[in-house]
Amino acid sequence: MLKSRFIFLSTLFFSGLGACTTESHIPNYLKNESQVYHEPLDSLNGNPESTNRWYMTKGNDYDHFLYQGNWDEGEGLQKRPKNNFINNLSLALKIGGFGNSAHFSAAH
Amino acid sequence: MKRIEIQPRPNLKERLEKDGFYFHSDYYSETSAYVFKLTEVIRIEKATASLFQLCMEAIDWVIKKNRFDDFLIPKKYWDLIKASWKEDYCSFYGRMDLAVNHDSTEIFLLEFNADTPTSLLEASVVQWKWLEDFNPIFDQFNSIHEKLLSHFKYCRSYLLGNKKLWFTGIAESIEDYTTILYLQDIASQAGISTDFINIPLIGVDRHGDFYGMGSKKFIEPIHNIFKLYPYEWMFKEPFGDYLSERTLWIEPFYKAILSNKYLLVLLYNLFPNHPNLLPAFSNETHSLNQYVQKPIFGREGNNVRIMDNNHIIQEKNGDYGKEGFVFQQYQELPEFQGFRPVIGSWIIGGKPAGMGIKETSQYIHDDMSQFCPHFIQD
Numbered sequence: 009m010l011k012s013r014f015i016f017l018s019t020l021f022f023s024g025l026g027a028c029t030t031e032s033h034i035p036n037y038l039k040n041e042s043q044v045y046h047e048p049l050d051s052l053n054g055n056p057e058s059t060n061r062w063y064m065t066k067g068n069d070y071d072h073f074l075y076q077g078n079w080d081e082g083e084g085l086q087k088r089p090k091n092n093f094i095n096n097l098s099l100a101l102k103i104g105g106f107g108n109s110a111h112f113s114a115a116h
Numbered sequence: 117m118k119r120i121e122i123q124p125r126p127n128l129k130e131r132l133e134k135d136g137f138y139f140h141s142d143y144y145s146e147t148s149a150y151v152f153k154l155t156e157v158i159r160i161e162k163a164t165a166s167l168f169q170l171c172m173e174a175i176d177w178v179i180k181k182n183r184f185d186d187f188l189i190p191k192k193y194w195d196l197i198k199a200s201w202k203e204d205y206c207s208f209y210g211r212m213d214l215a216v217n218h219d220s221t222e223i224f225l226l227e228f229n230a231d232t233p234t235s236l237l238e239a240s241v242v243q244w245k246w247l248e249d250f251n252p253i254f255d256q257f258n259s260i261h262e263k264l265l266s267h268f269k270y271c272r273s274y275l276l277g278n279k280k281l282w283f284t285g286i287a288e289s290i291e292d293y294t295t296i297l298y299l300q301d302i303a304s305q306a307g308i309s310t311d312f313i314n315i316p317l318i319g320v321d322r323h324g325d326f327y328g329m330g331s332k333k334f335i336e337p338i339h340n341i342f343k344l345y346p347y348e349w350m351f352k353e354p355f356g357d358y359l360s361e362r363t364l365w366i367e368p369f370y371k372a373i374l375s376n377k378y379l380l381v382l383l384y385n386l387f388p389n390h391p392n393l394l395p396a397f398s399n400e401t402h403s404l405n406q407y408v409q410k411p412i413f414g415r416e417g418n419n420v421r422i423m424d425n426n427h428i429i430q431e432k433n434g435d436y437g438k439e440g441f442v443f444q445q446y447q448e449l450p451e452f453q454g455f456r457p458v459i460g461s462w463i464i465g466g467k468p469a470g471m472g473i474k475e476t477s478q479y480i481h482d483d484m485s486q487f488c489p490h491f492i493q494d
Binding site: 016 | 135136138229232233234240241244245258259261262284285286288289291292293294295297298300301304305310312314315316317318319320344345346349350352353354355358415416483
């Protein structure tokens, strides 16, 4: 119990919430489960000038990949093997392995 | 304890949203408040501390006896839980839901939201801002913000690797996201480098290490992460296979024991004469005439049923219960003008830190229960 309190909430909190209330923090690929995206994520995030290249596919529940590094954009992601890591990239990540239960109920 | 009717502040919506509280509709109307005497608050504080100590002893017992099966925890996670307990990994917070009678002389644990509690901003900030407008002469059982800030500073030195602390959860849930952002903000104020990542976007590399893309759009390793996402879900999802001590997960793995409703059974078995515990059993009701049937993994009152001698007082449907139920003696909540409050008593860094109150005209508290501010008046 404290009769005198100073509660400070910074711009981190409010700017994050501002994005939340306009839903702009939710990437497009999460808004439409059925769609397959192979756009650079940086362009989705409004940063087309970035030299990084991020790509994502969204197929079934576990076929989610995020890529970093130099690679041939012309091939398109559909030609890449799924369910395997891509060895010739500087970093290849599987994503989508958490969060699948969230449709079930609130997480709290 | 008293319930009083109050007038909502003018421009309530704007005031609440100014404090970052956007999910107030149908949840916070500011038409009632609860009044406590200081002696009552001290009883609640002591009961919370005592119950938390029992919980610590219960974890110790589970680990020493290897009783993880009772909690339906897959064997592959047992060693992680043991290590998190042995090494005393950082825990930020938890909320005990308490049934408290009219004069706060009887206080019973209904459940412990130890892993993924929300209603944090409401308890810490919103009700305090209300009190400042209502009558700043009064006090409130509330040092949640200060204790969080202090505890984050303490935890800072225990962070692993690059010392950056990620925050994750379901970004699409405004209630969860607000709670996460609030915690992230306090961590940042404590001098911790932070970032947020939506939980489906957490990545794993070929070595099984976690990575995330933060606000600067760079992929970075995740060495420390707070998650508002329950362990019983993580344990069943594909990336559960990659959970390891190489990443510091907060809340710690041992919270999988405390957030499980079987904890109520174990606590009663270990401490049957404790004044803050209700009789609770697994699989059958034993001799209970009035009892509450709760799913072992359940949230927001779903699949809860209250029984009185084979008569259903109230039940709520949902998708939980396939893992089984626990049966806890029914404890009638005090009634004020047709509303029944449950006290959410917060634990921050192992210490009682304040309380938030939710009320409902129903018997089962659920996501439609209303948050009410409180104050202390002697």
